[in-house]
Amino acid sequence: MKLLIINPNISRDVTHLIESEATRSIYPGTELTLATAPFGVAYIETRAEALIGGYAALQIAAEQHAHHDAIVVAAFGDPGLAALREVMPIPVVGMTxxxxxxxxxxxxxxxxxxxxxxxxxxxxxxxxxxxxxxxxxxxxxxxxxxxxxxxxxxxxxxxxxxxxxxxxxxxxxxxxxxxxxxxxxxxxxxxxxxxxxxxxGVTCAVTQAQAMASMEIAAPVAGSFALPPEKPCSGLGPALARLVGRQPTDT
Amino acid sequence: MKLLIINPNISRDVTHLIESEATRSIYPGTELTLATAPFGVAYIETRAEALIGGYAALQIAAEQHAHHDAIVVAAFGDPGLAALREVMPIPVVGMTxxxxxxxxxxxxxxxxxxxxxxxxxxxxxxxxxxxxxxxxxxxxxxxxxxxxxxxxxxxxxxxxxxxxxxxxxxxxxxxxxxxxxxxxxxxxxxxxxxxxxxxxGVTCAVTQAQAMASMEIAAPVAGSFALPPEKPCSGLGPALARLVGRQPTDT
Amino acid sequence: MKLLIINPNISRDVTHLIESEATRSIYPGTELTLATAPFGVAYIETRAEALIGGYAALQIAAEQHAHHDAIVVAAFGDPGLAALREVMPIPVVGMTxxxxxxxxxxxxxxxxxxxxxxxxxxxxxxxxxxxxxxxxxxxxxxxxxxxxxxxxxxxxxxxxxxxxxxxxxxxxxxxxxxxxxxxxxxxxxxxxxxxxxxxxGVTCAVTQAQAMASMEIAAPVAGSFALPPEKPCSGLGPALARLVGRQPTDT
Amino acid sequence: MKLLIINPNISRDVTHLIESEATRSIYPGTELTLATAPFGVAYIETRAEALIGGYAALQIAAEQHAHHDAIVVAAFGDPGLAALREVMPIPVVGMTxxxxxxxxxxxxxxxxxxxxxxxxxxxxxxxxxxxxxxxxxxxxxxxxxxxxxxxxxxxxxxxxxxxxxxxxxxxxxxxxxxxxxxxxxxxxxxxxxxxxxxxxGVTCAVTQAQAMASMEIAAPVAGSFALPPEKPCSGLGPALARLVGRQPTDT
Amino acid sequence: MKLLIINPNISRDVTHLIESEATRSIYPGTELTLATAPFGVAYIETRAEALIGGYAALQIAAEQHAHHDAIVVAAFGDPGLAALREVMPIPVVGMTxxxxxxxxxxxxxxxxxxxxxxxxxxxxxxxxxxxxxxxxxxxxxxxxxxxxxxxxxxxxxxxxxxxxxxxxxxxxxxxxxxxxxxxxxxxxxxxxxxxxxxxxGVTCAVTQAQAMASMEIAAPVAGSFALPPEKPCSGLGPALARLVGRQPTDT
Amino acid sequence: MKLLIINPNISRDVTHLIESEATRSIYPGTELTLATAPFGVAYIETRAEALIGGYAALQIAAEQHAHHDAIVVAAFGDPGLAALREVMPIPVVGMTxxxxxxxxxxxxxxxxxxxxxxxxxxxxxxxxxxxxxxxxxxxxxxxxxxxxxxxxxxxxxxxxxxxxxxxxxxxxxxxxxxxxxxxxxxxxxxxxxxxxxxxxGVTCAVTQAQAMASMEIAAPVAGSFALPPEKPCSGLGPALARLVGRQPTDT
The missing domain is CATH 3.40.50.12500 (Rossmann fold)
Structure with missing residues (x-):
């Protein structure tokens, strides 16, 4: 099993803390990919910072989710969690x-x-x-x-x-x-x-991510967490555009 | 890891269904003990039946929890769940x-x-x-x-x-x-x-029971899920009396 | 009018307190039957103790309700109240x-x-x-x-x-x-x-029990407080089995 | 025991219906005083009509409560109930x-x-x-x-x-x-x-009014249902002014 | 635009405070009519006082709303607000x-x-x-x-x-x-x-009243804020009777 | 008064619809600036699309708010509203x-x-x-x-x-x-x-934006809508970095 753990903030120090704790919480055979936000703030205290972190998490997930079995959003407040859950074909777990x-x-x-x-x-x-x-x-x-x-x-x-x-x-x-x-x-x-x-939160998220992945439940094709309907988009970067627009208009 | 799965009803057929599904939901190395209520009804539809099933689950847990790492109460509605969680030294999970x-x-x-x-x-x-x-x-x-x-x-x-x-x-x-x-x-x-x-519910409960046991969190010694204060009791059977009365008065 | 007042705990001292206060709260012509739990704890502080007390109350009610016009469950937290209300043909009142x-x-x-x-x-x-x-x-x-x-x-x-x-x-x-x-x-x-x-609580419960009994409202034959559907049962004692199983299998 | 039953509407037909049902719901020794609103509408369907009925009920209560043990506001929606409960020295019950x-x-x-x-x-x-x-x-x-x-x-x-x-x-x-x-x-x-x-509603209100009166609980002298603090008033009629203003300024 | 501002209390001092603040909160061209309750108390602290103030506000609104574009009920707690909103053909705003x-x-x-x-x-x-x-x-x-x-x-x-x-x-x-x-x-x-x-509260109410009036939204003819159905009434004064009874019986 | 109206989506057609309705809802003297998201989707139906639109709105607001008296976020669901409200020195209103x-x-x-x-x-x-x-x-x-x-x-x-x-x-x-x-x-x-x-929604938002701006209330310097505490940031563009990081690290 392979987990993608996203730190929606720019602090690599915090990514290391997350990785250390996550490593203690995995079952034998689980592998981790850690990603740090390429833009944003040092840590999230506010709604504005959470919006920025959420957008960063969405971009990272779009670009790096392939070949993983579940995703962990590793900031309290779960920036972008519901958004990722809509567009990702694998389980997404938030720390909170x-x-x-x-x-x-x-x-x-x-x-x-x-x-x-x-x-x-x-x-x-x-x-x-x-x-x-x-x-x-x-x-x-x-x-x-x-x-x-x-x-x-x-x-x-x-x-x-x-x-x-x-x-x-x-x-x-x-x-x-x-x-x-x-x-x-x-x-x-x-x-x-x-x-x-x-x-x-990291322990709980990594444990729940493994639990969800182990249940091998298919992504929904109906309801409000199925992939959004196709619609025109622009300016999103190819990976995100493929998910949200489905017919990318900017590549 | 060893799980005690309690069917709070008297139907052995249902215990077999539970066991089959639970077996498909465990990680390598997890072992299962299945227990069926010695008294009660065939299945729970009502508050009265849940009370009976909850009392049966409490007795079974008191008698059989030793050497297990977590308990699953395997009836929807979770009869007795909060009660077991108070008196058991290991995690207790309910299907619901x-x-x-x-x-x-x-x-x-x-x-x-x-x-x-x-x-x-x-x-x-x-x-x-x-x-x-x-x-x-x-x-x-x-x-x-x-x-x-x-x-x-x-x-x-x-x-x-x-x-x-x-x-x-x-x-x-x-x-x-x-x-x-x-x-x-x-x-x-x-x-x-x-x-x-x-x-x-069985898959979820068994998966969550393994998740909780894997986190190795000690039982509380304060708060409302610590062991109840000692008090006189009678007529409870030795295992339950030891938990609830702490100084069994009926043995 | 005749009220059955059930102390779901084993403390006869408390039963006497209940009786004293209840006696002061009845209208002329109301009679009281007091019952103390044959098993359980001295008083209820926790969910586990309430489960035990609720099961004791259910057994007492099954065995002694005949010839009464209403039942009072006389412990705060109302152990077993909803269960009794489902299976009893007369009003059931809880202190809380x-x-x-x-x-x-x-x-x-x-x-x-x-x-x-x-x-x-x-x-x-x-x-x-x-x-x-x-x-x-x-x-x-x-x-x-x-x-x-x-x-x-x-x-x-x-x-x-x-x-x-x-x-x-x-x-x-x-x-x-x-x-x-x-x-x-x-x-x-x-x-x-x-x-x-x-x-x-005792005053209120006794007063409300008399109020409910005086309204002479028939027990429901539909909805979630009608008698539960018949189903197999075992190990319940004849009185309870007659109520819950309807076709007692253990007598 | 003596109950004052207030119909906050002007329909004497409805007052008679209320009286008939109330008469069937009283214990031996309970006496009833029926009052019909001197102004207002035929029956209450709306917030505006409830406001009018509430004000009528408050005036009637102020004028007629003496020598009664409890008051019943006999319209669904309980027009004026909380207001009456604040200023009356006896229990007030609403149908709803x-x-x-x-x-x-x-x-x-x-x-x-x-x-x-x-x-x-x-x-x-x-x-x-x-x-x-x-x-x-x-x-x-x-x-x-x-x-x-x-x-x-x-x-x-x-x-x-x-x-x-x-x-x-x-x-x-x-x-x-x-x-x-x-x-x-x-x-x-x-x-x-x-x-x-x-x-x-009438049965329930009359039954609860008798229950409350029988508990003989003194009116509060603190909290938000004690008599309001004294303050200047005008134009209220002497009975209501005595209650609300305490030092009537219009008599 | 013309606003009717109702002080549901009898204190003219407070009406002057309301007027001063309201005057600072109006757009050019907005005119104010101030009205003080002809009966009631000095200020509202309780449910009983709010009922009295609400009835006074309803009478004032019935009598004076013609030629206005919106009404403000200028006491905290909004006595009578929902009632006025039902029967007035123009927007009604409460301070709270x-x-x-x-x-x-x-x-x-x-x-x-x-x-x-x-x-x-x-x-x-x-x-x-x-x-x-x-x-x-x-x-x-x-x-x-x-x-x-x-x-x-x-x-x-x-x-x-x-x-x-x-x-x-x-x-x-x-x-x-x-x-x-x-x-x-x-x-x-x-x-x-x-x-x-x-x-x-006055600033907010006057500002919102102007906002609502500027949207020029017609009064409802369905739903629970349409004019109440016609019904007999008595004792209400001609203006209120015209609104509530529609076929005034007392003029 | 000058309002900045942000369409968080890329559809210029919709921006024109917004502008037409907004123009009908302004008081004399109010001016409008319309902005359309430079990246995103055609319209927002989902949480993922709202996250994208919210981030676009935050960037536009950071870049264009100067010399305006209030901001309107003109998409239902109010993408980014709370975030903008935290970092903008002027009122921010959402359609929803x-x-x-x-x-x-x-x-x-x-x-x-x-x-x-x-x-x-x-x-x-x-x-x-x-x-x-x-x-x-x-x-x-x-x-x-x-x-x-x-x-x-x-x-x-x-x-x-x-x-x-x-x-x-x-x-x-x-x-x-x-x-x-x-x-x-x-x-x-x-x-x-x-x-x-x-x-x-557009009428309501433009009307409320004018109402809020007219009240001339200073931005908070305490509470959870004061400007966030300073912290390191990167990759945000100079306008947003100045707001969120206060000491822009990327310019």
Whole structure:
């Protein structure tokens, strides 16, 4: 089995964190291709950044999905996830969605531990859009500017553990989601210091991607996730144009 | 990895259907233990029957979970799932919950295809209790008495495929869930005749059980899924008393 | 009129509390039969304990309902309520549901005062399952282990009154529900110390049971609360088998 | 016990229907005072008519509540109910709210059978405002102009029974509410022709009013249903001014 | 364009505040008619007061709407809004609804800053009834008795600004609504001291009224906001009787 | 006042339709700048197409917003709206959001009339994400492939009117939204043939944009719609990089 893991941001440091955690989460025989966005921002905190990251993820998926069995969008908030799912012939998994479905199977309500104050509104909207709002106990987030996105775990690890414990004690969380690709691997490191299951988005996404690929379910030819109807397009690059326009007009 | 699969009903025919489909859904090295309820009804259509099946599942889990890595409750509606999840030291997966989380990862809205008219109210309540109501496109169900619960697929297969197609065309389903252990294996058989992904609860549950066990997450010691506080009990049988009462009073 | 009041737990002390309060809530001519679960735990805090209590309540109801006009399930969380309502030919009332419908008729939002931290998740899920979540202002609960379940009122009365006042002042509660059979009678005792209506689950349930019985409404023969369709069963005891299986296979 | 039953409309025919049904629903010793709105419309189908009826009900309650133990607002949609509940020192019950809480205790989902197409939007908004929308299976309504509001039952009885049966068979209703004071008494008449419990708003309201009065719960002195803070008023009539202004400025 | 602005309360001071702010919010050529309730209370905090104010607004609208292009109901909570919208042949706008739709267009979640503790329950119910509850971040309110309703801004301005800032910092508000006609104009005064958009209900309502009138959309002749069906009425005053009864019976 | 109207699709025909309708909806003195996406598809039916259109809209806004007072995103589904709102210093209005808020001010529930079957899922998700799902009566859509996106009104006008009437008669719509930029102007043409208000997204958006601009509310400096925190970026083009990265790294 071969997974394409897309970092929708430009930070190669974060791609390395994702790869390290993903490597620990695969079954024997699973291979990984890692891709980093060729344009965009260092990490996603806002709706505008998510739109940019989503477009980058869509382009990467169009260009590189061949010969893979599933795709992972590896940024919290799942930029572009629904779009990719419509046009890709293979399963597409998002870190947030995967963490949420895993959380539901471990307990009743969950809290999300996040890396910045600003990111909370965007997370809340994603969770609500998936329909999981009533199971969200709280979002708790760091409140200092991040010195370096690739070293958040080292710099802020203690504070993140403290926030996680507060979510259990004060907010009624049965499960914790340590959110955001920059935190990839942290759940594994601090598991013994937390009294409830702590989920890592990368682990959950890679595990769910393998689960979905193993079910060998054919892509839909009806419903709202079948390939979109053919229509004229322009300016999209050949790979994306083939998917969206079906009769590429720009090649 | 070793899974304990519990049929909360007394029908050994259905246990065999579950086992056949489960066997097709496991990774190399996964072993299965199948258990059938020692008391209860032939299949679950109602809240009363689910209560009986849930109690049977709890007893079986208490008695047989040792040396397993995860438990599957193999009846739609997940009788006893939350109760088992509280007292078991290993992951517990339900057919309905597993199918729902898989459905969410394949599309927007899903329909459930069910074996009887009566069963629909109970299914709807379960789906609502999990918080997935707004993604339910419809429930469509057979409307004739079942001649034999172990032969529903042979007797009613064509009708079930017709209902599934109606759900896609008329109700806007992106994904289908062929619901109930008596339909175990049907999705695999009829997949090519359905235009959207058709999910089998047993496949989903076994796949998710392996996914959860592979994540090796410790059981909670806080929150509402930690072991209940110790308290006096009586009349429960030694295995269940050890879990619920912690200081068994009846042995 | 004759009411069967079922304590789904094994604590006879609590049965006595229930009886005392119920006796104060009946109209002239109403008679009471009290029953205590023959197996289970001392009091219900969790989903697992509620499953056990629900199964005990179902057995008691099957065995003792003859010659009664309504049944009261006298534990907060209403273990087994929907199941009993399906199979009993007479009205069945639960303490939680009865308190919730009474609360809705006294104000806008209500708070629940509970006997333990752990019990809150289970209460919240029950209230949500009934569809009353948006009217729940808060749940506030004792945070110490209970020395004796039959003496909570004496031991923790002051603390419970303090929690109730906080719910009014800080959470916007228009109505208070003093929850759990171990608190039966407390609302009556402390009413003058609370600035809003304080409801006792036993009072509400007994009052609603009499109201329902007085309306003399026939049991349904269609819909999802008609008797379940006949099906094979085994191992259930003759009374329950007659209800669920209709053609008892084990007698 | 003494109940004040307010018909917020000007139709004395309907007041007589209400009185007939109420008389059948009281316990020995309960006395009734019937009041008909001195201004307004013949029956309420719309938000504007409900506003007029609500204001009439508020005036009647202010003037006549003394020496009563509870008040019933006897029009579907409960015009003025929350307003009365704020300013009256005794329990106030509405036909709709009472029927809804009774319906919840008889089954899962209910349908409302109504006397006109136009009335449906107003009913739906009331049910949603109470928080019961997710338990509403359907509203089905007559689609012809009413010849005489006091003779709807005679003129349209067969059609109403047909609508009720459709709600059970096609919409999944476990319980029926025959809605509107002009249908008072119909549920009793046609009960044997309907396969699920059919509730009469007047019966439910009178029964719940007696239940609430029997609980002898003091009016709140805090929360949002305590008497409003004193403030200047003018033009209200002395009884209402005393309640709302507390220091009447117009007498 | 000509707008009829109705103050549903008796405070002429507040009518002057409304007029001042409205005058600053109109386009060239827009004219204003101001009307003050001939009966009622000084300001609305409760459901009972809103019912009185709504009835007053309905009477004023019936009597004075001729020759106007739109109506504004100028009290927070929009007393009588839906009723007026049913019977008026021109657009009707409410302060609360207008502020809510403006808030939705400026951000994700909003907080409401209110003039009294008691008023919060009523505001919350209004916001919920409009379907905006999930976008409400918080309601924060003054907690002292108001010395004079026409001088709240002068007396409590600093405290209101402090509450507004707390809503942004602690509750996650993207937008603020300074609620209640007594605060008309405050948003304009304190805008530079608040870090997010602060909306004035009067400004929003007058702006939306002009927007609606400019779209020149005909009143409905079907649906639930068409004129109610004709029916007998009495005691309503000729203008209202013409609208509601259509064949006035009391003139 | 100067409005920038962005067509996020590549169809210049549709841009002309938008311009024609917008010109009819402006106040004296308002000027329009029209922009068409330089890359993308002919019209948006799906999530993938919306992602592409959203990214195009973000680029256009970054490049052309200077010297404008408000921006209109002129495609149904509002591609990129929240993203633009975060980074633009002026109000941003979307066709869908504007039509929804107008619909709420004209009635209770609304129906959306759409140009293709496939588009319905995407519309439903947008409406739900804005929090308006409970006011959606139905979506009804054309079920034939579109011959030419610029001539849908001529080719399918009668069918669209028929769908609109069905929504009123069968689905309970109080208001109609004729959805999608290709239908710009249709509401005006067919208004007299529809019994309830029919809203045009372009009209609503242009009207709301003028309303928002006229309120002269400063952009937020806190909350989740303030400019995102500075962070490294690459590959974005200078205008977008200045907004998102603040310290452009690629110029």
């Amino acid at each position: 969605e995967a963490a949420l479905v895993s959380a539901c199977q471990h307990g009743g309500r969950f809290s999300v531990i996040a890396i910045s104050q600003r990111i909370q509104a965007w997370y809340r909207e994603c969770i609500t859009a998936y329909g999981f709002a009533e199971r969200l106990a709280s979002i708790r987030a760091l409140d200092e500017p991040l010195a370096h996105i690739g070293r958040v775990q080292e710099d802020q690890g203690e504070r993140l553990v403290a926030l996680a414990n507060q979510a259990v004690e004060q907010d009624g969380a049965d499960v914790l989601i340590l959110a955001g690709a920059p935190l990839a691997g942290l759940a594994r490191t601090v598991a013994t210091r937390l009294p409830v299951p702590a989920l890592d | 919950e597993a199918a729902l989380v898989s459905a969410c990862q394949h599309g927007g809205r899903f329909s459930v295809i069910a074996i009887s008219q009566r069963i629909q109210a109970w299914y709807r309540e379960c789906i609502t209790a999990y918080g997935f109501a707004e993604r339910l496109a419809s429930i469509r169900a057979l409307d004739e008495p079942l001649a034999h619960i172990g032969r529903v697929q042979e007797d009613q297969g064509e009708r079930l495929v017709a209902l599934a197609n109606q759900a896609v065309e008329q109700d806007g389903a992106d994904v289908l869930i062929l619901a109930g252990a008596p339909l175990a294996g049907l999705a695999r058989t009829v997949a090519t005749r359905l235009p959207v992904p058709a999910l089998d | 549901e009865a308190a919730l419908v009474s609360a809705c008729q006294h104000g806008g939002r209500f708070s629940v005062i509970a006997i333990s931290q752990r019990i809150q998740a289970w209460y919240r899920e029950c209230i949500t399952a009934y569809g009353f979540a948006e009217r729940l202002a808060s749940i506030r609960a004792l945070d110490e282990p209970l020395a004796h379940i039959g003496r909570v009122q004496e031991d923790q009365g002051e603390r419970l009154v303090a929690l109730a006042n906080q719910a009014v002042e800080q959470d916007g509660a228009d109505v208070l529900i003093l929850a759990g059979a171990p608190l039966a009678g407390l609302a009556r005792t402390v009413a003058t110390r609370l600035p809003v209506p304080a409801l006792d | 709210e009472a029927a809804l809480v009774s319906a919840c205790q008889h089954g899962g989902r209910f349908s409302v059978i109504a006397i006109s197409q136009r009335i449906q939007a107003w009913y739906r908004e009331c049910i949603t405002a109470y928080g019961f929308a997710e338990r509403l299976a359907s509203i089905r309504a007559l689609d012809e102009p009413l010849a005489h509001i006091g003779r709807v039952q005679e003129d349209q009885g067969e059609r109403l029974v047909a609508l009720a049966n459709q709600a059970v068979e096609q919409d999944g209703a476990d319980v029926l509410i025959l809605a509107g004071a002009p249908l008072a008494g119909l549920a009793r008449t046609v009960a044997t022709r309907l396969p699920v419990p059919a509730l009469d | 609804e207008a502020a809510l739709v403006s808030a939705c267009q400026h951000g994700g979640r909003f907080s409401v800053i209110a003039i009294s503790q008691r008023i919060q329950a009523w505001y919350r119910e209004c916001i919920t009834a409009y379907g905006f509850a999930e976008r409400l971040a918080s309601i924060r309110a003054l907690d002292e008795p108001l010395a004079h309703i026409g001088r709240v801004q002068e007396d409590q301005g600093e405290r209101l600004v402090a509450l507004a800032n707390q809503a942004v910092e602690q509750d996650g508000a993207d937008v603020l609504i300074l609620a209640g006609a007594p605060l008309a104009g405050l948003a304009r005064t304190v805008a530079t001291r608040l870090p997010v958009p602060a909306l004035d | 959001e504007a039509a929804l808020v107008s619909a709420c001010q004209h009635g209770g529930r609304f129906s959306v009339i759409a140009i293709s079957q496939r588009i319905q899922a995407w519309y439903r998700e947008c409406i739900t994400a804005y929090g308006f799902a409970e006011r959606l009566a139905s979506i009804r859509a054309l079920d034939e492939p579109l011959a030419h996106i610029g001539r849908v009104q001529e080719d399918q006008g009668e069918r669209l009117v028929a769908l609109a009437n069905q929504a009123v008669e069968q689905d309970g719509a109080d208001v109609l939204i004729l959805a999608g930029a290709p239908l710009a102007g249709l509401a005006r043409t067919v208004a007299t043939r529809l019994p309830v208000p029919a809203l045009d």
